[in-house]
Amino acid sequence: MKNIVILISGxxxxxQALLEANLPCKIAAVISNRADAQGLEIxxxxxxxxxxxxxxDYPDRASFDAxxxxxxxxxxxxxxxxAGFMRILTxxxxxxxxxxxxxxxxxxxxxxxxxxxxxxxxxxxxxIHGCTVHFVTPTLDHGPIIIQAAVPVMxxxxxxxxxxxxLHEEHRIYAxxxxxxxxxxxxxxxxxxxSGNRLEQPGAALIFPGLE
Numbered sequence: 001m002k003n004i005v006i007l008i009s010g011x012x013x014x015x016q017a018l019l020e021a022n023l024p025c026k027i028a029a030v031i032s033n034r035a036d037a038q039g040l041e042i043x044x045x046x047x048x049x050x051x052x053x054x055x056x057d058y059p060d061r062a063s064f065d066a067x068x069x070x071x072x073x074x075x076x077x078x079x080x081x082x083a084g085f086m087r088i089l090t091x092x093x094x095x096x097x098x099x100x101x102x103x104x105x106x107x108x109x110x111x112x113x114x115x116x117x118x119x120x121x122x123x124x125x126x127x128i129h130g131c132t133v134h135f136v137t138p139t140l141d142h143g144p145i146i147i148q149a150a151v152p153v154m155x156x157x158x159x160x161x162x163x164x165x166x167l168h169e170e171h172r173i174y175a176x177x178x179x180x181x182x183x184x185x186x187x188x189x190x191x192x193x194x195s196g197n198r199l200e201q202p203g204a205a206l207i208f209p210g211l212e
Contacts, residue, residue, distance in 0.1 A: 002078035002182045003028040007068075007085040012039025014083040014104055017171035018178060019046045025182035028075035031068070033087055049075075055087060065093040072097075079181050081174070082136065091138040099188040101136040102181070104174045106166050108132060108148055113141030118159040118166070127208050129153050129162060131170045133177040135188050144194045146177045146186055152208035 002025045006015050009032060016039070019027060030043035033055045040050045053071050058064035064087075072080060082103040094101060107117040109132040121129045130150035137143040149169035153162060180186040186196040 001026050003075055004079045004081060004178065004182070005072050005075050005077040006030045006043075006081045006083050008032045008037055008039040008083050009034050009086040010037055010039065010084050012037065012042060012083055013167065014170055014174050015039050015081075016042050018081065018083065018175055019043065019048065021175035021179070023175065023178055023182060025079070025178070028077060029071075031071055033064075033068075033085070039084075061088075061090055062092070065090045069093060069096060079178060081178060083174070088140065089136070094136055094138050097136075099135065102146065102177065103134060103136050103141075103143070104170050105132045105134065105141050106163070106170065108150060109134060109141055109145060118162045121153065122157060122159060122162065127153050128206060129166060131166050131173065133173055135194070137192075144188060144192060146180070146194055147173045149173045150206050152206070 004025050004027050006018060006027065008015050008030060015030060027048055029049045029051060030039065031051045031053060032040055033053055035052045035054060043050050051071050053064070053068045055064045058067060078100065080097055080101045107121065108130040112120050128150050130148055132148045133146045134143040135146065149172065151165045151169060177186070180196065180198065185198055186194060189195040
């Protein structure tokens, strides 16, 4: 059975969704860069070992990343899942875990990398928004895409209501992506592309507003 380490910085709703998803793997630890992260208590309630590597205790990003890597490596993980981990990782750290490090992002990448995705989507007037699970690469929010989910953008939406609709899909697709990784059904190939043995499932296109 494969091991997973989850990295968080706050409440960790995606982490909680993974803990409750009955995944075919062992969640070996939850690690945070903040001792006050609410997700740590949630993990403990699920009997998951926790650790804190506080970024403020280190003089620079490289030394923090080295300490974080040491904490991760104690669990020999096959997958490292970023679940609201609010630190930009160094290129060296990302390359160390190439093919193992995955992230969930609240937009349909490559659109809207970075922060404030819902506000930017509403400002631009787009009609379809969503979320993406991807392998992490040194370029922020631009790694190879594993799975995406799309939601319609309503005229009445606020950043909060749109965020809630997207978050519901985040919880669904992150668990699916981790399940595939644990089963060896998806992987990052030598060319840096996503490969897998999952059958594609053709379906109706999402068009919003709908056609007459």
